[in-house]
Amino acid sequence: MKVLVIGSGIVGLSTALELALAGHSVRVITRNYEEGSSWVAGGMLAPFSEMLMGDLLDFSLLSLDLYDDYVKRLEEVSRVSLFYEGSSAILRLALTPEERESLEEYARKVEEKGFSVVRLTEAEAREAEPHLGKGVEGAYIFEQEGNVDAERLMDALLFAMENLKVKIEVDDIYKVSLKDRAVGAVVGYKKEYHADFYVLAPGAWARSLMDVPVYPNKGQILRAKGVEISRVIFSGRAYIIPKDGYLLVGATSEDAGFDTRVTLEGARTLTSGALDVVPALADAELVSIRTGFRPATPDEKPVFDLGDNYALLTGHYRNGILWAPATAKMVLDYLETSEVSPYFRVFSPSRFASE
Numbered sequence: 001m002k003v004l005v006i007g008s009g010i011v012g013l014s015t016a017l018e019l020a021l022a023g024h025s026v027r028v029i030t031r032n033y034e035e036g037s038s039w040v041a042g043g044m045l046a047p048f049s050e051m052l053m054g055d056l057l058d059f060s061l062l063s064l065d066l067y068d069d070y071v072k073r074l075e076e077v078s079r080v081s082l083f084y085e086g087s088s089a090i091l092r093l094a095l096t097p098e099e100r101e102s103l104e105e106y107a108r109k110v111e112e113k114g115f116s117v118v119r120l121t122e123a124e125a126r127e128a129e130p131h132l133g134k135g136v137e138g139a140y141i142f143e144q145e146g147n148v149d150a151e152r153l154m155d156a157l158l159f160a161m162e163n164l165k166v167k168i169e170v171d172d173i174y175k176v177s178l179k180d181r182a183v184g185a186v187v188g189y190k191k192e193y194h195a196d197f198y199v200l201a202p203g204a205w206a207r208s209l210m211d212v213p214v215y216p217n218k219g220q221i222l223r224a225k226g227v228e229i230s231r232v233i234f235s236g237r238a239y240i241i242p243k244d245g246y247l248l249v250g251a252t253s254e255d256a257g258f259d260t261r262v263t264l265e266g267a268r269t270l271t272s273g274a275l276d277v278v279p280a281l282a283d284a285e286l287v288s289i290r291t292g293f294r295p296a297t298p299d300e301k302p303v304f305d306l307g308d309n310y311a312l313l314t315g316h317y318r319n320g321i322l323w324a325p326a327t328a329k330m331v332l333d334y335l336e337t338s339e340v341s342p343y344f345r346v347f348s349p350s351r352f353a354s355e
């Protein structure tokens with residue numbers, strides 16, 4: 001089948017990867033390789049630390065289950081080795097008694113679902129991460145949580161496209177011609193494109209193509225060098241993520257439209273949070289601060305829409321790196337077996353119809 005993918009973020013390229021591996025003829029159109037939030041993401045696979053519940057947690061667990069195989073497949077096709085830690089990668093700190101209480105309540109619910117949680121006292125947390133600052137009430141390790149270098153993963157996806165002969169073309173799509181529930185064409189400034197099936201994965205820009213309430217949530221994220229930590233340190237003040245030879249410190253969450261500027265306020269938020277959590281970072285080298293746009297929705301849930309000949313995949317908000325394998329598999333399963341994932345119903349845009 002001829003498949004056209006719009007968007008070269010992790011969602012579009014992961015779907016292109018799975019479909020190309022299954023033998024479909026895939027072509028990707030993107031406005032800009034580098035503007036996607038996927039390039040700047042922290043890469044935490046952290047549904048428990050984010051305290052997700054219900055459908056969001058279930059979908060996250062589905063994706064976590066797929067992650068080892070997804071990474072293996074991608075490494076094989078791209079011949080790029082990913083920086084990936086598949087389990088117990090995150091130390092979730094409680095910094096106040098209230099935060100400890102709500103994390104404890106959450107941890108008990110998670111245990112009731114059969115997941116294992118390791119609880120650490122302040123002394124144990126400090127033993128695990130000697131660089132921790134003062135004011136730690138305790139910590140949790142949720143066994144299933146992982147960490148992947150999102151930038152390297154994106155590089156690997158681009159190499160995989162090349163090796164699978166998936167053509168990526170640059171064009172700015174300004175219109176998706178939709179009649180009833182079928183796409184007739186997608187129209188770009190360079191030309192008009194036709195395919196048997198369309199995958200629309202435009203991230204935070206979805207609203208300019210489809211009638212969905214997706215908007216950008218700006219995130220600034222800092223890169224530093226010079227301090228070694230062994231696990232992600234995740235707290236309400238900041239998260240600090242070890243990568244191959246550097247650290248990421250994240251992230252701001254701003255309602256600022258598509259403002260790409262790094263701001264002094266953003267820098268202050270990131271540096272003060274980081275220094276509270278890991279004071280030793282005071283002497284670290286500040287390498288860069290970058291911005292990205294999380295595809296956000298009013299209820300912070302993704303938007304999946306399956307039409308007659310298209311799938312719209314957007315609204316991945318804070319968890320697109322985590323949710324990419326499960327998102328791509330929904331489209332693969334549909335095209336291979338006609339099986340419609342229940343998540344197309346659960347996260348359908350029809351939930352916004354009355355707004």
Ligand SMILES: Cc1cc2nc3c(=O)[nH]c(=O)nc-3n(C[C@H](O)[C@H](O)[C@H](O)COP(=O)(O)OP(=O)(O)OC[C@H]3O[C@@H](n4cnc5c(N)ncnc54)[C@H](O)[C@@H]3O)c2cc1C
Pocket residue numbers: 006007008009010011012029030031032033034035036037038039040041042043044045046171172173174201202203204205206208209218219220221250251252291292293294295313314315316317318319320321322323
């Ligand atoms: C600071 C920060 C930290 C984050 N940390 C994490 C994390 O730790 N873990 C996690 O799971 N998630 C994290 N996220 C969220 C994650 O980055 C996003 O959910 C995910 O990258 C969204 O992927 P996407 O493919 O939908 O969109 P994007 O990566 O934004 O890609 C969209 C693509 O579509 C293209 N496009 C858009 N409109 C058009 C058009 N009209 N024509 C042609 N092309 C178009 C764009 O050029 C772009 O290439 C973070 C996000 C930010 C900003």
